[in-house]
Amino acid sequence: MVTKPVISIKNLRKSFGSNEVLKGVNLEVYPGQVIGYIGPNGAGKSTTVKIMLGIIEEYEGQIEIFGEDITGQTDYKKRIGYVPEDGEIYESLTGYEYLTFLGKIYGLDFESANKKAERLSQLFGIEESYHSPISSYSKGMKQKLLIIASLLHNPDILFLDEPLSGLDANSVMVLKELLARLARQGKTIFYCSHIMEVVEKISNRILLINKGQIVADGSFEELKAKSKQGSLEGIFNQLTGFSEHQKIADEIISTLGE
């Protein structure tokens, strides 16, 4: 049996005014893949993800998720989890209120949403604050809440935008292990990050987007063999044509002294 892609993107283009941000992105993603989506600031990563999530509705091209065109669709969202980069959380709600509210939106009944949310809060080490307002949470605690919220309905595709932001080293280990296991179950992970060491380790497929176009697509080993660079950071520098970090740092230092 031939495995069908869970995500299929054909010739995706998006402009904001005269700024053409995505210039014909083509992509097929399969179940069990952990995609590391990397690229310079402003390259178009979040825009791609937001279009797939239906947050940005106007674009050119075709996107199919779970085999269906997403135009005008909402049902597919029930099978998707999302950890946004700058997640807006309703700070006046408690963790319990926020998670059970989201659980309901995803179609879980209250009892099972509450049970799952409480257990996951325990496993992520934030159970003591389950009934406290989110405004009292630390940055890492809020991040954990966003991660729990993205997982609660056991989604088939997980979109993560800098998910390690604010997490301590132990929690990072848990999340890395968790993502590997979810992928083994056939779930798909779409992981946007600037932390090259982590992307290198967790992804089985790396996509590098530069100026709105995918300029590299392959496993770390494949990209390494092609570019003759030993690290993902080196590959990133080479493919984005960047070799000026020392010169720029020098210029910043001399500007500070002016």
Ligand SMILES: Nc1ncnc2c1ncn2[C@@H]1O[C@H](COP(=O)(O)OP(=O)(O)OP(=O)(O)O)[C@@H](O)[C@H]1O
């Ligand atoms: N709502 C918007 N209105 C206008 N321009 C936008 C909007 N959202 C994004 N852009 C522009 O689109 C381009 C790509 O932004 P995007 O957020 O997709 O980049 P990114 O690759 O996720 O960057 P970063 O690594 O900094 O998060 C940038 O030039 C940005 O200014």
